[in-house]
Amino acid sequence: MNQIVTAQKKFFQTNVTKSVSFRIEQLKKLEQVLKENEQLLNNAIFKDFKKSEFDTYTTELGIIYSEIHLACKKLHKWARVKRVSTNFLNFPGKSYIIPEPLGTTLIIGAWNYPYQLSLSPAIAAIAAGNTVILKPSEIAVETSLVLAKILNEAFDPVFFKVVEGGVLETTQLLNEKFDKIFFTGSTAVGKIIYEAAAKNLTPVTLELGGKSPAIIDKDSNIKVSVKRLVWAKFLNAGQTCIAPEILSLDSRPA
Numbered sequence: 690m691n692q693i694v695t696a697q698k699k700f701f702q703t704n705v706t707k708s709v710s711f712r713i714e715q716l717k718k719l720e721q722v723l724k725e726n727e728q729l730l731n732n733a734i735f736k737d738f739k740k741s742e743f744d745t746y747t748t749e750l751g752i753i754y755s756e757i758h759l760a761c762k763k764l765h766k767w768a769r770v771k772r773v774s775t776n777f778l779n780f781p782g783k784s785y786i787i788p789e790p791l792g793t794t795l796i797i798g799a800w801n802y803p804y805q806l807s808l809s810p811a812i813a814a815i816a817a818g819n820t821v822i823l824k825p826s827e828i829a830v831e832t833s834l835v836l837a838k839i840l841n842e843a844f845d846p847v848f849f850k851v852v853e854g855g856v857l858e859t860t861q862l863l864n865e866k867f868d869k870i871f872f873t874g875s876t877a878v879g880k881i882i883y884e885a886a887a888k889n890l891t892p893v894t895l896e897l898g899g900k901s902p903a904i905i906d907k908d909s910n911i912k913v914s915v916k917r918l919v920w921a922k923f924l925n926a927g928q929t930c931i932a933p934e935i936l937s938l939d940s941r942p943a
Contacts, residue, residue: 690858693822697793697820697848701820706820716761718844719843726839734831737829753808760812767788767816772784789818794820794870796871798825801928810871814871820848822851823852827854837851837852864885867891871896872894879895883895898930903918
């Protein structure tokens with residue numbers, strides 16, 4: 690793990706990833722690799738979850754492609770130096786906001802959307818000019834395997850590396866010093882990751898599961914409400930972290 694992280698830090702220091710054209714090139718390469726291996730991706734997620742190709746596209750790959758297209762379209766604007774006003778104390782100086790990448794990032798994906806929740810943060814990290822180490826969930830065995838296979842074959846590990854494994858490998862990664870950590874999963878594990886990151890003052894983004902109350906009042910269209918609630922509740926075989934918890938303010942059953 691230390692060798693992987695060290696190699697990425699050295700590559701980041703070359704400033705290659707700061708080039709907007711390099712970032713766009715890598716994003717387009719990621720899209721190409723995914724599209725060329727869609728059948729492998731579909732087969733893997735079917736083995737893990739019995740998820741259909743339609744559901745895989747609408748809840749996983751389609752979202753990823755959309756994220757890539759948005760990043761490529763907006764990246765020049767996002768990376769642009771912005772002139773801002775200067776306070777009187779620093780007059781006659783000039784002030785600017787200069788977007789800069791953080792460095793080497795660690796992304797720990799979730800099992801319930803193993804492609805979307807792993808690659809969407811990776812797309813953001815690449816767009817921002819960082820290097821990426823991706824640790825997919827070990828629970829989704831086949832999808833983890835196929836992500837490691839196609840991405841590690843396509844990308845130089847000093848820029849983008851998929852590391853497979855379970856708790857041991859994740860712990861080893863967390864012992865390294867990253868410049869940013871992104872985690873999707875439970876609150877309990879999120880606390881462990883935040884504690885490990887705090888030792889190095891590493892900034893962390895936690896995307897944690899929780900309850901999403903859905904309130905139906907007496908003026909609601911019950912048929913429409915129930916359709917929407919059932920869709921959201923059972924999307925992805927009910928394994929969506931924001932699946933609604935239904936609360937009714939009416940005596941009629943929801």
